[in-house]
Every structure is written in structure tokens, then in C-alpha cells.
Amino acid sequence: MARLQLHNLEKTYGNGFRAVHGINLDIQEGEFMVFVGPSGCAKSTTLRMIAGLEDITGGEVRIGDRIVNDLQPGKRHIAMVFQNYALYPHMKVRSNLSFGLRLAGVPKAEREKAVEEVARILEIEPLLDRLPKQLSGGQAQRVALGRALIKKPEVFLFDEPLSNLDAKLRASMRVRITDLHRRLKAEGKSSTVVYVTHDQTEAMTMGDRICVMQSGNIMQVATPKELYDAPANLFVAGFIGMPEMNLVNGRIEGTSFHTAGQAITLPDHVLARLSAKPENAVLGIRPQHLKLSQTGLSARLKNVEFMGHEVYLYADLDGAEIVCVVTTAEYDAMDANADTIRVLPDPTRIHIFDQDSGTNVSLPDQS
Amino acid sequence: MTDTTIDTARLQARKRIRNARISAFVRYVVLLAVGLVMLYPLIWLVGASFKTNNEIFANPGFMPQNPTLDGYIEGWKTSTPYTFGTFFLNSFKIILPKVIGTVISCTFVAYGFARFDFPFKKILFGSVIAILLLPNVVTRIPQYILFRDLGWLDSFLPLWVPSALAGDAFFVFMLVQFLRAIPGDMEEAARVDGANSWQTLLFIVVPMLAPALISVALFQFMWTMNDFLGPLIYISSVDKYPVSLALKLSIDTTEAFAWNRILAMSVLTITPALAVFFAAQKYFIEGISAGGIKG
Numbered sequence: 001m002a003r004l005q006l007h008n009l010e011k012t013y014g015n016g017f018r019a020v021h022g023i024n025l026d027i028q029e030g031e032f033m034v035f036v037g038p039s040g041c042a043k044s045t046t047l048r049m050i051a052g053l054e055d056i057t058g059g060e061v062r063i064g065d066r067i068v069n070d071l072q073p074g075k076r077h078i079a080m081v082f083q084n085y086a087l088y089p090h091m092k093v094r095s096n097l098s099f100g101l102r103l104a105g106v107p108k109a110e111r112e113k114a115v116e117e118v119a120r121i122l123e124i125e126p127l128l129d130r131l132p133k134q135l136s137g138g139q140a141q142r143v144a145l146g147r148a149l150i151k152k153p154e155v156f157l158f159d160e161p162l163s164n165l166d167a168k169l170r171a172s173m174r175v176r177i178t179d180l181h182r183r184l185k186a187e188g189k190s191s192t193v194v195y196v197t198h199d200q201t202e203a204m205t206m207g208d209r210i211c212v213m214q215s216g217n218i219m220q221v222a223t224p225k226e227l228y229d230a231p232a233n234l235f236v237a238g239f240i241g242m243p244e245m246n247l248v249n250g251r252i253e254g255t256s257f258h259t260a261g262q263a264i265t266l267p268d269h270v271l272a273r274l275s276a277k278p279e280n281a282v283l284g285i286r287p288q289h290l291k292l293s294q295t296g297l298s299a300r301l302k303n304v305e306f307m308g309h310e311v312y313l314y315a316d317l318d319g320a321e322i323v324c325v326v327t328t329a330e331y332d333a334m335d336a337n338a339d340t341i342r343v344l345p346d347p348t349r350i351h352i353f354d355q356d357s358g359t360n361v362s363l364p365d366q367s
Numbered sequence: 368m369t370d371t372t373i374d375t376a377r378l379q380a381r382k383r384i385r386n387a388r389i390s391a392f393v394r395y396v397v398l399l400a401v402g403l404v405m406l407y408p409l410i411w412l413v414g415a416s417f418k419t420n421n422e423i424f425a426n427p428g429f430m431p432q433n434p435t436l437d438g439y440i441e442g443w444k445t446s447t448p449y450t451f452g453t454f455f456l457n458s459f460k461i462i463l464p465k466v467i468g469t470v471i472s473c474t475f476v477a478y479g480f481a482r483f484d485f486p487f488k489k490i491l492f493g494s495v496i497a498i499l500l501l502p503n504v505v506t507r508i509p510q511y512i513l514f515r516d517l518g519w520l521d522s523f524l525p526l527w528v529p530s531a532l533a534g535d536a537f538f539v540f541m542l543v544q545f546l547r548a549i550p551g552d553m554e555e556a557a558r559v560d561g562a563n564s565w566q567t568l569l570f571i572v573v574p575m576l577a578p579a580l581i582s583v584a585l586f587q588f589m590w591t592m593n594d595f596l597g598p599l600i601y602i603s604s605v606d607k608y609p610v611s612l613a614l615k616l617s618i619d620t621t622e623a624f625a626w627n628r629i630l631a632m633s634v635l636t637i638t639p640a641l642a643v644f645f646a647a648q649k650y651f652i653e654g655i656s657a658g659g660i661k662g
Binding site: 052053072079080082084087090091104147151 | 550557560562566570571
């Protein structure tokens with residue numbers, strides 16, 4: 001069990017490309033930290049630097065109280081689960097699991113005991129004498145998980161471990177991993193986790209905290225709820241949440257927000273919270289927090305997606321594409337031939353961003 | 368109406384099956400014929416090795432009229448004080464260290480090129496490819512002078528030492544290509560598991576490389592077995608002759624060529640290579656069709 005700290009971590013490749021721009025992050029003991037971001041945001045590179053598979057150009061990685069920059073991966077007390085499992089194809093599951101222990105010189109009897117224990121936890125006992133090619137995707141992933149678990153590492157590293165599985169299996173593995181983490185934590189065993197994914201559902205459901213990254217920078221580190229309720233900037237606002245947050249460009253004049261052709265009065269508590277009054281502002285509101293209302297902003301209806309229990313209404317609001325999520329009942333009550341809708345944002349859920357810097361100027365704690 | 372449609376459909380289906388059968392038949396006949404043409408010299412060689420010396424030229428067919436082992440018995444004795452067994456032994460004294468050395472050294476070099484970054488890597492790999500393109504003959508004379516100065520003439524050393532030090536660029540290139548097709552994840556997993564570069568090579572890379580290594584061993588075995596020029600240049604004492612030279616010997620020293628002996632010994636000479644090839648055929652094909660590793 002150990003705390004993991006990244007201090008001014010930098011990565012520059014031989015061709016001069018700067019992948020990671022000096023990031024700082026403090027991951028607590030036993031914490032489940034998720035790195036999330038679009039592809040190419042350097043989340044995997046960061047993970048590989050922690051693992052020791054990628055050279056560190058600058059800054060330091062600290063596991064517990066050791067600086068591990070120059071340590072070989074095998075000496076860092078970490079274990080890693082790879083995207084495509086990376087099981088050793090010529091070894092049976094049993095040997096795959098115990099390979100690390102064998103290298104560490106653990107006696108055979110002890111190794112076998114450890115294998116049995118891990119196999120029991122992950123329910124892979126019947127698979128122990130199979131080769132990796134005889135396993136299904138889900139089974140292979142559990143073996144890969146077992147190979148990490150058996151080492152009792154200080155930090156677990158996961159590199160998009162579920163992205164090769166089908167949707168159903170992914171959901172069940174997600175639960176299994178979080179469950180396992182909780183159980184290990186309860187037993188006081190090593191359970192600091194860094195989990196890389198591009199899937200925000202995984203990030204939101206699994207992480208104690210989420211680190212949102214973009215182009216080698218950390219955009220925000222917060223709990224899932226904080227990320228959703230109080231995104232620090234436009235990138236996080238647009239990245240987290242399904243469908244994406246509606247972002248409408250405009251200006252603040254007096255107490256109201258003006259789009260190209262319409263205006264909406266901002267509630268006092270939002271105005272009071274504003275840390276700055278940006279020249280070019282962006283109003284952010286989640287699709288779930290837009291209500292159909294006769295007094296709201298008018299938008300031209302473009303498309304309707306029926307999702308079962310709710311309906312996504314896509315509309316054009318003075319040039320900005322917005323989405324409004326309504327219940328099926330609300331949709332049924334609408335005029336079937338209407339080509340415009342009027343939407344009113346939930347005043348308590350409005351965010352105001354500075355269009356130029358991208359920062360959220362309406363965060364509660366900044367008031 | 369419906370019946371007619373069904374009948375037409377049936378008729379068409381039957382026609383399709385018949386056409387498919389005819390096409391398959393034609394294909395196999397052509398394949399068999401071409402295969403026979405290609406194999407005929409080998410079949411004739413085996414048949415002729417059991418003929419008497421006179422019959423070889425009298426009877427163009429491959430079936431001997433009065434099969435005799437005379438060719439084998441006389442051929443084995445040779446016209447030298449040594450039996451053919453000595454020459455076989457000599458061949459294996461070259462082949463064995465050469466094959467083992469090639470497999471080990473080429474694995475090291477290929478692993479280095481495929482998985483590590485080091486200064487001048489591009490230039491070095493470029494020179495490997497350049498060597499691959501260089502005609503062998505070009506280096507014969509400098510090599511001869513070098514080995515003469517080392518005092519290695521009339522020994523097996525010049526025949527296997529260069530190869531055992533990864534001197535065969537072709538094999539290095541082949542293994543590098545094979546390694547490049549294997550994803551590096553397994554090796555990274557091994558490193559995380561605590562393996563150093565040597566352990567990764569031994570426990571992870573070599574087992575995955577096995578099909579390619581078997582191909583390398585097979586190629587080297589067959590090429591060395593068939594190598595005539597190398598031994599001709601470096602070996603001068605008859606007691607050190609490998610089989611390829613010994614075969615020629617029987618042509619040189621007899622006034623009237625005993626073709627049946629030569630053919631009999633030729634059959635024996637190709638037997639080990641054929642046996643090894645068929646035994647390892649499965650891996651061989653897997654090895655040269657690189658990239659057949661499932662992730």
C-alpha cells in the first residue's frame with residue numbers, strides 16, 4: 001500500500017514532441033484514480049512512465065517514499081494489466097500467474113499456494129491448465145488481472161483493460177474490479193490503483209477520483225460528482241456527461257446572458273458567484289437540466305432520438321447546436337408538428353465559462 | 368409454376384456441383400502432372416541407385432530390372448581409405464556447431480535490432496542489409512586470406528565460425544522481421560513481472576520465436592549440407608571432406624565413372640536433409656510465414 005506522487009512529470013520524445021507537460025498529481029494510499037481523456041492525451045504515456053516502461057524526461061515519480069525514476073519496472077513494486085492482456089502465449093495460465101513470483105525466487109510450494117488463492121478470488125480455477133489461446137476475452141482478462149494481483153504490488157496500473165471486451169462483459173468486469181478494490185482495501189491490502197481509460201462511463205463509475213487529461217496536461221482532478229457538477233473548464237464540461245453539455249456562446253450584459261438573438265436573465269446566485277465577467281462568455285447547461293417551457297429560449301428542432309425511457313431533442317439555438325433530454329411523456333405532450341422548441345435552463349445548474357481561457361467562472365467555491 | 372421453379376433451381380444446383388467436380392478433377396490432374404514432372408528426377412535418382420551400372424544408360428525408366436544394393440555397398444566403401452561414414456561425420460562436425468551457433472547468435476543480434484535503441488543502429492542495420500545484397504563471391508578472397516593468416520586452413524573453423532557469430536545476414540534479417548511482427552506487450556509484461564532483458568529473451572521471446580528459429584536451423588542445415596564451394600576452398604585433406612566433396616571425389620578418381628555408386632551416395636546424402644525437413648515441416652511453414660502470432 002503506497003501513496004503515488006507525480007511531480008512536474010515531463011515526457012519529450014526524441015523527435016522533440018512534448019507529450020507530457022510537467023504534471024503534478026498526488027494519489028492517496030488505497031485510492032482508485034482514473035486517468036481519462038481523448039486518445040493522444042498522454043494518459044497511457046503517463047501510466048507507462050509510472051510503470052517504468054517509458055523513460056522519464058523530467059520531474060519525478062514517487063511510490064511510497066521512494067523516487068522510482070531510475071528503477072527497473074520489476075523493482076517498482078507495481079503490477080500492470082495491459083489492454084490486450086499480454087499473457088505469455090506459450091505458458092499455461094498457472095505459469096502465467098506465477099511467472100513474476102518465479103523470477104523473484106519464491107519457492108514452488110508458496111507459488112502454488114498464491115496461484116490457488118488468486119484463482120479462487122477471480123474464479124479461474126478450472127482454467128489453470130489451459131493455454132491463453134484457449135481462453136475467451138473475459139477469461140484472459142481475469143487471468144491478466146490475476147497476474148497483477150498475485151504480486152501483491154503497492155500500486156496497480158491498468159491500461160484500458162476492458163476496451164477489448166464486448167459491452168456486457170465490460171460492465172460485469174467493471175463491477176468485478178471495483179468490487180475487488182473495495183475488498184482489498186477493507187482487508188488492508190495494497191490497493192492504490194491508477195486506471196487509464198477513454199471511456200467516461202468506466203471513469204465515472206469506478207474512480208474515487210478522476211484525472212481528466214488533454215494534450216499532456218491535467219485539466220481537472222476531482223471526484224466523479226464534482227466533475228459532473230462543477231467542471232473547471234470547457235474541456236471537462238464537454239468531455240464528461242452524456243450527451244455532452246450544451247455550450248452556447250454569448251455575452252453577459254447586466255444581469256442577463258445574450259446569445260445572438262435572445263437573452264436569458266441569470267439568477268442572482270449565479271451572478272454573485274461569478275469570479276470574473278468575461279467579455280466573451282459561454283453558457284453551459286447539461287441536456288438533462290434543460291426544461292421545455294413556454295418562457296424559455298427558442299430553438300429550431302433539428303432531430304429527435306428516441307432512447308426508450310427518454311428522448312433527445314437536437315435543436316439549433318442561434319447557431320449553437322443544443323441537446324435537450326426530456327421524458328417520453330413530455331415528448332408525447334409536445335406538438336407533433338412543432339419545428340421549434342422553447343427551453344429553459346435549470347437556474348441552479350447554469351455554468352458560465354470564459355470563452356478565451358476556457359475556465360469556469362461560476363464555480364461555487366470561487367465566489 | 369412453383370414446381371417448375373424448384374426444378375430449375377435443382378437443375379442449376381446439380382449443374383453447379385457437376386461443374387465444380389469437373390473443375391476440381393482438371394485441377395488435380397494438372398497439379399499431379401506438374402508435380403510428377405518436378406519430382407521425376409528425384410524418383411529416377413532413387414530408382415537408378417538400385418540399378419547396375421550398365422542398366423542406368425540402357426534403361427530410361429526408373430524401375431530397376433534387377434535391383435541390386437551393389438551401388439550402396441561399393442559406394443559406401445569409396446575409393447579412398449575412408450568409408451562414406453567418415454564423410455558424413457565430417458559433415459555433421461561442421462553442421463552441428465554451425466546450426467547451433469547460428470540460432471543463438473542470430474537470436475541475440477535480431478533481438479538487439481528489433482527491441483533496443485542504441486547509437487548507430489540505423490547504420491548498422493543498413494550494413495546488415497547491404498551484406499545481404501552482396502554476392503558471396505566478393506568476400507571469398509579477403510575471407511580466405513584472413514583465415515589463412517589465422518592458421519585455420521584445412522580445418523572446419525572457417526566453415527562454421529562466421530555463421531556462429533551471426534555472420535549470416537539473411538537469418539538476422541528474417542528474425543528481425545519476425546520479431547517486429549510480435550507485439551512488445553508480452554515483453555513489457557515480463558519486465559513489469561521483474562524480468563531483466565536476458566530473462567525476457569530467454570523465457571518470453573525465444574519461445575515465441577520458436578517457429579522462426581526452427582526455420583533458421585532448417586535452412587542452415589540444408590544449405591550447409593549442400594555447400595560445396597566452402598569445403599572445396601578451405602578443406603584440403605581427404606579425411607576432413609564433408610559429403611558434398613566426397614561425392615565429387617568419386618567422380619574424380621575413378622576412370623570409368625561408377626554412376627550407380629555416385630547415385631546411391633547422392634541418395635544417402637539427401638536423406639538427412641529430407642528427413643529433417645519433413646519432421647519439422649509444420650514449424651518451418653509457420654516460421655517463414657511470419658506474423659502468424661495471435662495477440
